[in-house]
Amino acid sequence: MSGICGIIRFDGAPAERAELERMAARAAYRGPDGIHYHFDGPVGVACLALDATPDGTGECRPLVERDRRLTFAADARLDNRGECAAASHRAETDQATDAELMLGMLLHAGEDGPGRLLGDFAYALWDDPRRELRLARDTMGLRSLYYRVEPERVLFATEARQILAADGVPRRLNERAVAWHLSGMQIPPGCVFYDGIEEVRPGEEVTIVAGQAARARPFWRPDPERRLHYRDEREYADHLRELLTEAVCCRLRTRSPAGISLSGGVDSSVVASIAGWLHGREASVPAMRAYSWIFSEMPECDERDNIHRVADHFGIPVHAIPAEETYPLVDELANRPHEDDPFTSMFQPFMHRALSSAAKDGVAVMFYGFRGDVMCGGNVNDVPGMLKAGQWHRARDELGELSRVLSLSTAATLHRYLLQPILSDLLPSRARVTGRRVLQRRRRGAPHVVRAGPAARAGGHVRDDFLARAGLPSREPVREAADAWPRSAPRHRYIHIFSPLVMRGVMYAERVSAAHGIAIADPWSDRRIAEFILACPQYCVDTAVEVKRLARRAMDGIMPPSAIRAASKVSPEPLYLGALRGKAHVTVVDLMTNSRCADLGFIDEAVLRERFARFVRDEAPPFDLWPTLCLELWLRRYWP
Missing domain, CATH: 3.40.50.620 (HUPs)
Incomplete structure (x- = not known):
């Protein structure tokens, strides 16, 4: 896709062209159709154009509304072009670019504007009279957008490494992001591997004004109360x-x-x-x-x-x-x-x-x-829903298939897929959360270390003291958000999506x-x-x-x-396991030897090597090794 980046100086000093060019150059591959710059005193914006459309409507260029003193840049693919054209009173919809139609909708609809945009997008809108920068990202996270707020300026870009190219930006590793990565790679939106750089979350608009903390607000969330009831x-x-x-x-x-x-x-x-x-x-x-x-x-x-x-x-x-x-x-x-x-x-x-x-x-x-x-897909089962709809025979068949596929007893299947969901649906969300917290307190009081929450997914070779230092929360943010859904099956579907x-x-x-x-x-x-x-x-x-x-x-x-x-669904995992045991075995062992992950205190190298050796000898089952391997590759290349 295309890319954007920019510098907004709050102190009135001019945006440096050389600095913005360095930021753009760090992601130059995003601009095969050209890199377009706009400078106006303290404002500097670059658009790296990759237009896949046959008619130029996907063009990525800075837009300037001189009457209103606005500057707009967007990496976007817009679906509801007709609605946006009507909102902005544009008759020539076919000739307008997606970015032009988006800007029209944002100006027409105000705070409701971002939520009325359908498609994949990330944008930056500078309002000079208000001295205000607005950054937003599409609801499903197809586009990325990062920013850094400093006392005298704000930097934004499609890629975090573009911000690292700006003058004076420190390069510091965020250990909490590393801990999330080693705990099943479930890194929540907004968590960046570089301290001091922030990420706009999907479905969120961030407003930045000089001298104030950045304000983030969601502009779209699915409605937990919405239900469809069709005849068949x-x-x-x-x-x-x-x-x-x-x-x-x-x-x-x-x-x-x-x-x-x-x-x-x-x-x-x-x-x-x-x-x-x-x-x-x-x-x-x-x-x-x-x-x-x-x-x-x-x-x-x-x-x-x-x-x-x-x-x-x-x-x-x-x-x-x-x-x-x-x-x-x-x-x-x-x-x-x-x-x-x-x-x-x-x-x-x-x-x-x-x-x-x-x-x-x-x-x-x-x-x-x-x-x-x-x-x-994702194995979101809804046996209580079948029973509520009067589909008794179908519920019986579903329980039988679950018992067969998962090798569970009838009692265990009934407990997991019928009784637990029903009890979960009957309890209010506050009671569910309280029960989980009581259980976690009991675990923390155990005489030996028991990992709870996201940290429980980390491999045995990940150091307990590192996980404690990183301070992951007791629950993932996506699960916290899912508590708004009143029934178990939609909650699980939300967590999946x-x-x-x-x-x-x-x-x-x-x-x-x-x-x-x-x-x-x-x-x-x-x-x-x-x-x-x-x-x-x-x-x-x-x-x-x-x-x-x-x-x-x-x-x-x-x-x-x-x-x-x-x-x-056919898994290509045998290719990966074959690489670990055979064609890439020497590389894997090298990545575990004199490990940067171990040097930084993230893992216990001896434990990892011993467990891997047992896996290669077929004395232990496969384990979640990939997060550690790709982290080691990254650290060796970018944090030598």
């Missing part, structure tokens, strides 16, 4: 299909061809099928090209049969990428982390291979199905794609779909008997029936 499940499926079609269509405002990272699973197959179906109905819709993993040496991971059921049906050419050429940690360059944070996918080599091939094919936008799993791990993963993928000059699109990360799914009866969305039930039914008449039946 077919209506829910039709509604989801309508939303998915709109989400895919909005993101197909791009040059042809569009790319898609296509597996044989439900999430990406849904996106590819809708895009192929739309292209067949309207020639102006861009054609698709698929980039897919194939596993010859690990047939249990291979999904090419279902990939071709979808691709061949819609005439989508498939570029096959052999998994055996993309082992994690084998190619140093392919596994290099970004400077902003250590979050890296163990399957980054595949992403680089796919994006590199797509760039050569002229692809401007790569489609993914990132949030499909948390929107319509707004999972910090998923949020961080989407941001990470955007950076990797931008490095190849390609924008990303994830139709599943659409706020309208999130609102709908959260308002649905959860037993319609996903069940143990029929995984991703609603998404499959929404594809009737679009995706080939054989592909709907065969779509399944």
Whole structure:
């Protein structure tokens, strides 16, 4: 995607061009279509342009309203262009850029403006008469935005490392972010790896005025009380299909061809099928090209049969990428982390291979199905909802399948999936929170160290004294926010959709794609779909008997029936485990030897090495080693 950065000086001194140019240069790959600057005394703004649209409406340039003395910069893809044009009284909607329409809506709607913007965006709006800077980021976190407030100036940028390029910005490691990372990589939005740099949270607008503390306010949250009550499940499926079609269509405002990272699973197959179906109905819709993993040496991971059921049906050419050429940690360059944070996918080599091939094919936008799993899967079971709806036989079958799949006794299944959710729904949120706090106090009073809350996810090699020093809270912010939902199943769905791990993963993928000059699109990360799914009866969305039930039914008449039946979730984990034991074993051992993580007091190197050796000898099961490995890679490269 594009990028923005800027300097606003509160002391009236002019913004230094050389300084802003250094900030822009740190993310120059975001500006293949040029870097555009605007300077006006104490204000300096840069836009790094990557316009994937065929008509220039995605252009990223500084906008200046001289009459009102406003300066606006946005990295954006806007969905509701017509509504924004009407609000700003623009007749020539087709010629207006997304940024122009966004600014019009913000000026027209005031504080309600950010919440009325649909799409993926991050913006900065400087109001000179008010001496006020407003920064905001889209609700689903597809765009990033960081800032630093100093007594005499404020800096903002798409990437944290751009702010580090400014004069006098210290480079200090935030140990709390490290602790979150080592505790399951569930780093909450707003937590940055550099002390003194802040992150605008998704769905939040930050207002900064000279001499005052920055003020943040949410401009959108899903409504916990909203419920949909349709006559039958077919209506829910039709509604989801309508939303998915709109989400895919909005993101197909791009040059042809569009790319898609296509597996044989439900999430990406849904996106590819809708895009192929739309292209067949309207020639102006861009054609698709698929980039897919194939596993010859690990047939249990291979999904090419279902990939071709979808691709061949819609005439989508498939570029096959052999998994055996993309082992994690084998190619140093392919596994290099970004400077902003250590979050890296163990399957980054595949992403680089796919994006590199797509760039050569002229692809401007790569489609993914990132949030499909948390929107319509994720094992959110709602047996009480089935019973409340009078679906007794279905509830019986669901409990039986849960017992079979999880190898639980009948009593254990009833307790976990029926009694516990019912009791949780009956207790008010205040009582649930109080009960958890009592339990945590009892754990803290135990004679030996018992990790509670997020820290409990950290591996045994992570030092207890470090976790205590970092001071993680007793609960994740996303779980605190989920307490607003009155029923257990929607609470769990909310936690899935707004999972910090998923949020961080989407941001990470955007950076990797931008490095190849390609924008990303994830139709599943659409706020309208999130609102709908959260308002649905959860037993319609996903069940143990029929995984991703609603998404499959929404594809009737679009995706080939054989592909709907065969779509399944296949984990490529064997590739990662094979790398640890074989092709990357020497690299892994090196990363554990004279470890920077150990030098900084984060881990116990001896414990880690001993546990890894037992895993390699098949004397211990796999454990969550990846957070430590990618943190070590990051520290060695950026904190030598």
